Amino acid sequence: MHFDVLKWHRSLHTYPGKVAGPRICVHLARTFFTVGRFTGTTAEPTTIYDFTVKDADGKEVKLDKYRGKAVVIVNVASQCSLADANYQKLKKLAKFYKDKGLVIAAFPCNQFGSQERSCAIDVKKDVKEKYQYEPDIYDKIEVNGENAHPLYNFLKKKESGSFGFPNIDINSDQSSMNMSSGKTVYNFTMKDAEGKEVSLDKYRGKPLIIVNVASQCGLTNSNYTELKELMEHYKDKGLAIAAFPCNQFGGQEPKCELEVKNFVAEKFHFVPDLYAKIDVNGKNAAPLFDFLKHEKGGLFGDNIKWNFTKFLIDQEGHPVKRYAPTTSPKHIMKDIDALVNK
Structure with a gap:
């Protein structure tokens, strides 16, 4: 890349x-x-x-x-x-x-x-x-x-990396560059894969990873595999993963939400919280992602750069850190440990 x-x-x-x-x-x-x-x-x-x-x-x-x-x-x-x-x-x-x-x-x-x-x-x-x-x-x-x-x-x-190619990666944690809006992810309601509205307040008290996903990306297999491993590892700590299909990067998510849900369940034996397809950049970007980008901007502009950009959210709904698409989910473990052990 x-x-x-x-x-x-x-x-x-x-x-x-x-x-x-x-x-x-x-x-x-x-x-x-x-x-x-x-x-x-x-x-x-x-x-x-x-x-x-x-x-x-x-x-x-x-x-x-x-x-x-x-x-x-x-x-x-x-x-x-x-x-x-x-x-x-x-x-x-x-x-x-x-x-x-x-x-x-x-x-x-x-x-x-x-x-x-x-x-x-x-x-x-x-x-x-x-x-x-x-x-x-x-x-x-x-x-x-x-x-x-x-x-x-x-x-x-x-600076070793993952996903089959050594990673020359961007650490996108720019927490001091953006003033906090005072909001949390609990202020947002999103539609799930079936079209039902879900308040993200359901994640209150839990560590959470929010990620934009795509089925046909070169990062798909490694990310879903490692996200599943994270879920299993932190099951007793309540870790949740909220996945948002997005087709803005190379048209790599052409499937509808239910097809994505079935694809992930069948191929990876993994059931994250899958939500409705959204835009993450541009005038039609989901307000949740506008909020996340504001709170945790990127190194070369705040826009989401590609599929599988990940945000770690603490137990009070505050974005803690942003990770580049090429950052291995396993690389997030030390930050999750810091949340669940504090």
């Missing part, structure tokens, strides 16, 4: 000229990684400074040049549907933190749907002309497979 973002962090509390801004900076500045070729002889790389990478012009660049700076590393593609929104948001980030030295390192990659056919020089030119923006654009690379760039292997090892 294009525009998966790696966060290279160095604690802002010890970082010279620390950023005194919204919490997004905390996620961008605790342990930073960069991409390149390991230049050592025998020792294993331990930081991104151990790597060298070719830039768009073919010149070797030591990533030690980023020492002391916050860096966002991202694999990019010009023909991806996420290109416009991400380049615009990255431009805003770079401008906002310009005085603090934030750097964007972009690596063209053609592995996902062949959506980056241009050479690196053309990518650099196109980004400059279209967005009036000049991130550090490097040579075209592969990020997965046997020909994956060594530094991406290093990065994936440091």
